Amino acid sequence: MRRREFIKVIAGSAVAWPLAARAQQAERLPRVGVIMNTDGGDQRENHAIFVQALEKLGWIDGRNVRIETKWATGEATLIRKNIADMVAQAPDVIVSTGTAGMVPLLQATRTVPVVFLNVADPVGSGFVKTMARPGGNATGFVQYEYSLSGKWPELLKQIAPNVTRAAVLRDANIPSGIGQFAIIQAVAPSLGVEVSAINELNAGDIERDIADFAQSPNGGLIVTSSALSISNLELIVALAAKHKLPAVFYRRYFVDKGGLVSYGYDISQQYRGAADYVDRILKGAKPADLPVQAPTKYQLVINLKTAKAIGLTVSPSLLARADEVIE
Numbered sequence: 510m511r512r513r514e515f516i517k518v519i520a521g522s523a524v525a526w527p528l529a530a531r532a533q534q535a536e537r538l539p540r541v542g543v544i545m546n547t548d549g550g551d552q553r554e555n556h557a558i559f560v561q562a563l564e565k566l567g568w569i570d571g572r573n574v575r576i577e578t579k580w581a582t583g584e585a586t587l588i589r590k591n592i593a594d595m596v597a598q599a600p601d602v603i604v605s606t607g608t609a610g611m612v613p614l615l616q617a618t619r620t621v622p623v624v625f626l627n628v629a630d631p632v633g634s635g636f637v638k639t640m641a642r643p644g645g646n647a648t649g650f651v652q653y654e655y656s657l658s659g660k661w662p663e664l665l666k667q668i669a670p671n672v673t674r675a676a677v678l679r680d681a682n683i684p685s686g687i688g689q690f691a692i693i694q695a696v697a698p699s700l701g702v703e704v705s706a707i708n709e710l711n712a713g714d715i716e717r718d719i720a721d722f723a724q725s726p727n728g729g730l731i732v733t734s735s736a737l738s739i740s741n742l743e744l745i746v747a748l749a750a751k752h753k754l755p756a757v758f759y760r761r762y763f764v765d766k767g768g769l770v771s772y773g774y775d776i777s778q779q780y781r782g783a784a785d786y787v788d789r790i791l792k793g794a795k796p797a798d799l800p801v802q803a804p805t806k807y808q809l810v811i812n813l814k815t816a817k818a819i820g821l822t823v824s825p826s827l828l829a830r831a832d833e834v835i836e
Contacts, residue, residue, distance in 0.1 A: 539791050541568075542600035543578040544614065546588055546607040546736040551762045555780045559604070562784030568791070583740035585682065589613045596621060602790045604783050605649075607736050608685045611636050615647060622796045624786045625649035626779040629685035629734065631801055640801040648786065648796040650779040651803050652685075652734055652759075658692035660772055661731045661757045664809075666700045667827055668770055668816070669755035672729040674703050676722045678715070678745065680735035681708045689733040702729075709737040712744055719745075723752035730756035732763065734773075742766060753819040761810040764835060769815045774804035808832040 543559070545552055560576065568574040577598065579591035588610045595603060596614075602622040605614050608629055615623070615636060629652050631637045638644035640651075665672055677693055680686040690706055697704045707718045722728055730749055732738050738745065738759075746767045749756040758764060758771040786799055812835040816823050828834060 538573060538575050539602075540575045540577060540598065540600040541787055541791075542595045542598065542603040543576060544588070544591055544595060544603060544605045544610050545578060545580045546609050547583040547739045548580045549583070550739040550742045550760075551776075552606070552739065555606075555776060558777050559780040559784050562781045563787065566784060566788040568788065574791070581736070583609070583736035585609065588736075592617050602787055604787060608634070608683045608734075609680070609736050611647075615645075619646055621646065622790045623647040623649070624783050624790070624796070626783045627652055627734075627776060629653070630655060630688060633688070634684045637801055640803070642797070643799065643801055644797050646796050648799040648801055650782050651801060653774055653804060653807070655685075655688045655692050657773075657807070658689040658733065659696040661733075661759070662693055662697045662700055662702055662704070664770060664772055665729045665731060665755060665757045666702060668757075668811070668823060669729055669821055671727055672755060673701060673727040674705070674722075674725065675729045675731050676707050676719065677704055677731045677733060678707045678709055678738060679733045680737050681706070683735065686733065686735055693731060693733075704731075709735060709741065712741055715741055715744060716748060719748045719752065719754070723754060728754055730754050732756060732758045732768075734759045750815070750818065755819065755821060761808055761833075764810045764812045764815075767812065767815055769812055769819070769821075771810045772807060774807055778804070778806075810835065 545556060570576045579595055581587040581591055592610060592614050596617045605611060605623055605625045607627050611625055611628060623646055625647060626649050631651060632640060636647050662675060665675060677690050679690050694704050709715055732745060742763060746763060756769050758768045759773045761771045764771045782802060809831045810833045811823060811831045814836060
């Protein structure tokens with residue numbers, strides 16, 4: 510090889526090597542996959558809380574980590590598709606929101622670390638072995654114990670003493686939908702309340718079933734936890750107002766949007782906790798060794814404006830117990 514040609518080869522390699530090195534460094538960025546079962550309600554806000562919490566822990570998207578997010582609308586087929594696509598990308602850890610996605614996610618992978626949040630009864634559902642020692646590739650944060658569901662018919666009766674019938678909106682296709690309804694059904698007779706289920710399939714079914722239920726007097730609604738409830742949040746709140754039905758919700762976001770009353774956990778706390786667990790996993794921790802955490806605080810929120818609009822007078826004792834009153 511002539512000297513001039515040799516110099517060209519060396520020079521070309523010197524230029525190409527830094528480019529290749531930078532490309533390899535970019536490829537080596539850890540990847541965090543996020544499966545959002547719905548984009549309704551406050552889910553965009555919650556996603557932002559998660560990203561901000563990661564930033565506080567030193568993980569900046571595009572700089573030293575890549576965050577890939579897939580959104581669904583509460584519909585099971587799209588959730589399964591998103592999970593299949595995400596697992597195929599082989600991220601370092603997957604964050605999964607809600608119960609609906611956990612069964613197909615753990616069917617798709619038993620090796621990729623999973624941090625779940627907003628999930629009910631992960632032990633009973635088979636997602637983990639125990640709360641203290643999950644034992645597999647998944648750990649995370651539970652919404653509450655099923656027993657909390659029994660507080661909702663009690664709260665409905667306290668805020669609307671004339672209620673003798675309650676329609677329970679639930680997703681019967683997920684274990685938590687069945688479990689929550691079972692507890693409500695067990696507690697309601699002692700309160701003099703007859704319960705029936707409205708199985709959330711789509712907006713049209715919800716609208717029709719609530720309208721049918723409202724034809725008879727002394728009715729109220731209990732809205733249980735599901736991705737479908739969040740996807741149809743504004744519709745459900747509007748229907749309760751239209752038919753003047755006292756409604757109890759499992760999350761305060763419904764009350765912020767005009768719902769009557771909620772009793773539940775602080776979901777933003779779970780997104781911050783998920784960021785902490787992702788941080789630990791990216792630094793070498795295993796989900797099997799990270800205990801599943803339950804909420805430590807629950808909030809009672811009452812919307813007085815909505816109460817007045819549907820003709821309810823909230824008792825002073827119930828108002829005194831509220832963590833927040835919206836006027």
